[in-house]
Amino acid sequence: MSKPVPLVKLDEKEYIQPANQSCQGCTGASVARIVAKVLKDKMVRQEVACCGPAFGNLEQPSIYGEVFEGAGAMSTGLSRAFKRMEREDAIVTTIVGDGGTTDIGFQGLSGAAERNENVLWICYDNEAYMNTGGQRSSTTTKYAETTTTPVGEFSRGKKERRKNVAAMVALHRVPYMATASIAYPEDFIGKLEYAKNIKGFRFIQISAPCPTGWRFEPQYAVKIGKEMVLSGMWPLYEVIDGEKFRITYKPKELKPVKDVLKMQGRFRHITEDEIKEIQDDVASYWARLVAKDGKEFF
Amino acid sequence: MPQRFEVMVGNKAVAHMVRLARARFISAFPITPQTTIVQYIADMVANGEIDAEYVTTEGELTAQASAFTAGAAGVRAFTATAGPGLLYMHHPMIATRNNRVPVVMALMHRGIKGMDPDHSDMMAQRETGWMMLECESGQEILDTGLMAYKVAEDERVRLPCIFAGDGYILSYTDEPIDIPDEAKVDAFLPPYKTTIPLLPNQGAESRAFQMRQWSIGRDPQANFADDQQAMINAKKVIKEVNAEFKKLFGRSYGNGLVEEYKTRDVDAVIVAAGTIASTARVAVDRLQAEGKKVGLVKLKAFKPFPAEEFQRIGPKVKTMGIIDRNISIGSGGWTFGEIRNAMYDVEERPQTLQFHAGLNGKEVRVQDIMKIGEKTLKAASGAKVSPLVEWV
Numbered sequence: 001m002s003k004p005v006p007l008v009k010l011d012e013k014e015y016i017q018p019a020n021q022s023c024q025g026c027t028g029a030s031v032a033r034i035v036a037k038v039l040k041d042k043m044v045r046q047e048v049a050c051c052g053p054a055f056g057n058l059e060q061p062s063i064y065g066e067v068f069e070g071a072g073a074m075s076t077g078l079s080r081a082f083k084r085m086e087r088e089d090a091i092v093t094t095i096v097g098d099g100g101t102t103d104i105g106f107q108g109l110s111g112a113a114e115r116n117e118n119v120l121w122i123c124y125d126n127e128a129y130m131n132t133g134g135q136r137s138s139t140t141t142k143y144a145e146t147t148t149t150p151v152g153e154f155s156r157g158k159k160e161r162r163k164n165v166a167a168m169v170a171l172h173r174v175p176y177m178a179t180a181s182i183a184y185p186e187d188f189i190g191k192l193e194y195a196k197n198i199k200g201f202r203f204i205q206i207s208a209p210c211p212t213g214w215r216f217e218p219q220y221a222v223k224i225g226k227e228m229v230l231s232g233m234w235p236l237y238e239v240i241d242g243e244k245f246r247i248t249y250k251p252k253e254l255k256p257v258k259d260v261l262k263m264q265g266r267f268r269h270i271t272e273d274e275i276k277e278i279q280d281d282v283a284s285y286w287a288r289l290v291a292k293d294g295k296e297f298f
Numbered sequence: 299m300p301q302r303f304e305v306m307v308g309n310k311a312v313a314h315m316v317r318l319a320r321a322r323f324i325s326a327f328p329i330t331p332q333t334t335i336v337q338y339i340a341d342m343v344a345n346g347e348i349d350a351e352y353v354t355t356e357g358e359l360t361a362q363a364s365a366f367t368a369g370a371a372g373v374r375a376f377t378a379t380a381g382p383g384l385l386y387m388h389h390p391m392i393a394t395r396n397n398r399v400p401v402v403m404a405l406m407h408r409g410i411k412g413m414d415p416d417h418s419d420m421m422a423q424r425e426t427g428w429m430m431l432e433c434e435s436g437q438e439i440l441d442t443g444l445m446a447y448k449v450a451e452d453e454r455v456r457l458p459c460i461f462a463g464d465g466y467i468l469s470y471t472d473e474p475i476d477i478p479d480e481a482k483v484d485a486f487l488p489p490y491k492t493t494i495p496l497l498p499n500q501g502a503e504s505r506a507f508q509m510r511q512w513s514i515g516r517d518p519q520a521n522f523a524d525d526q527q528a529m530i531n532a533k534k535v536i537k538e539v540n541a542e543f544k545k546l547f548g549r550s551y552g553n554g555l556v557e558e559y560k561t562r563d564v565d566a567v568i569v570a571a572g573t574i575a576s577t578a579r580v581a582v583d584r585l586q587a588e589g590k591k592v593g594l595v596k597l598k599a600f601k602p603f604p605a606e607e608f609q610r611i612g613p614k615v616k617t618m619g620i621i622d623r624n625i626s627i628g629s630g631g632w633t634f635g636e637i638r639n640a641m642y643d644v645e646e647r648p649q650t651l652q653f654h655a656g657l658n659g660k661e662v663r664v665q666d667i668m669k670i671g672e673k674t675l676k677a678a679s680g681a682k683v684s685p686l687v688e689w690v
Contacts, residue, residue: 081371108356
């Protein structure tokens, strides 16, 4: 199981290159920066269309395929080739958004997970297709306004609840599956360190609040990330071998979701009833997780 | 030199090719009529005849995209598909070409309106920038696969390549196949090397490669011009490799791009590709036995299209009867369009007649091609024929 790593232990070297094209306050860029510092010169990247190629211009070698749905496939090819070349010192890493992971890339994700490919998959989850201007994804929170779920006379924003891809990946019984938050870097680095030292399919879905898409001022990105964890909207946990389940950070008491929802422009239309619906959903899921903490995942 | 003859279906010949080429990454998803390729390879991997990473993927897109990156990283990669499976591969096929990774793919033609063979599947990939070589027999499939690797990996080319045969007619039909000697194949096909820097610590080289791919600091059209030049180079390289193959193994296929069959002193030629060319050989034999001066040009390379070969052959005849087992709805047959395009630069150009045959697996008989030959010859005599485009 993972152990939090203090930030001061992180490599001082910067792997992110000048002329970063991310928006102000982009937490995806912070994800890429941390991943690069942990994996250092072991990292070989496979990139697909998403904000990643823009915010993640890293020093490490990389191949880009203009195949949005292909992260699972292309990382499979890399890892098998390195195995054959006896270069398994290379850590095949893909940093993909929620679209390339949970929607268009879902088939390839499931295939790679089922085959237990030797791949580290980092999904930075900003809850919409941000690179194309903030259209809804299957991980968008219910009632969020996006550019394809606008609020209007006949619409209350996104109609559906989030797709629970973290649980689905864990059900493939992969060696490692974890959620993380950019607001809890020690927890994230600990999970990366754990993942780095094992083989097989490793998946970390990290909450990456997006100022542009969620409509808040850039300086609140980390605060909102933190409030999501403290409210139970984004639980931090890990599942080892699809079996051993552990909550890695357990707030003593959950804060109400209302506070963090109200910090984001995408929820400015939300009613008390709608907040209650989200609150009840969060509370019941959290209760189920707590009941399983330290036990078998399924 | 001991050589091994064995009676086998075309799909098994493909598996032997993969074994002999020492492909080290194999990915595929089964689809009729390619399916038994996947199974024969699985058997060979299971019994140790093939030593490779064999990935049974969850779909064709993953099969192609994983072959792309495996080839990029540094191992010889192979995949195989048919019909709709090829359509599903379209997206990563373009990424494979854009990155100039010499993946080789076996295609067992299957139509896109049913399960029977025609060339619609490959036609739908015309603009992917893959080389496309068509085969007439199981033996040609085995040999062309080996040549495909050699051509694709040539530094003047570095383009991916499809080698294709008509599904069922070749995939599931037995014929005696001469399996080349392993040591000879090793001499013919040296170990694979990638040109893409992707190893840990190759960050700087990798970034330079990426910048080039994104056309940063260069003409945005330059990558297209490079790929076009590589495809033009491929014409020469295919001929060279075909000649080298003949020296080593005693077999060749025309000049590698086209094969002329009984075209001396003819007034007209039939142009055909794949298994229709086999049938056309018999038709030409019978027509010439009756004193009718019709020959055959077998098209082997759809891409790169051998325009120069047709510019050389064209002025020698009065009429070309061009058979296409495909159609681009709204324009016409692939070969017909390409040949007419090539003929524009020729002063004494022949008349061209279009025949669509064998689409959706429709049987093409010797007598069908004899009729095509007779009509073409009639046009060559100066008589008016109609229609100029005919569904056989």
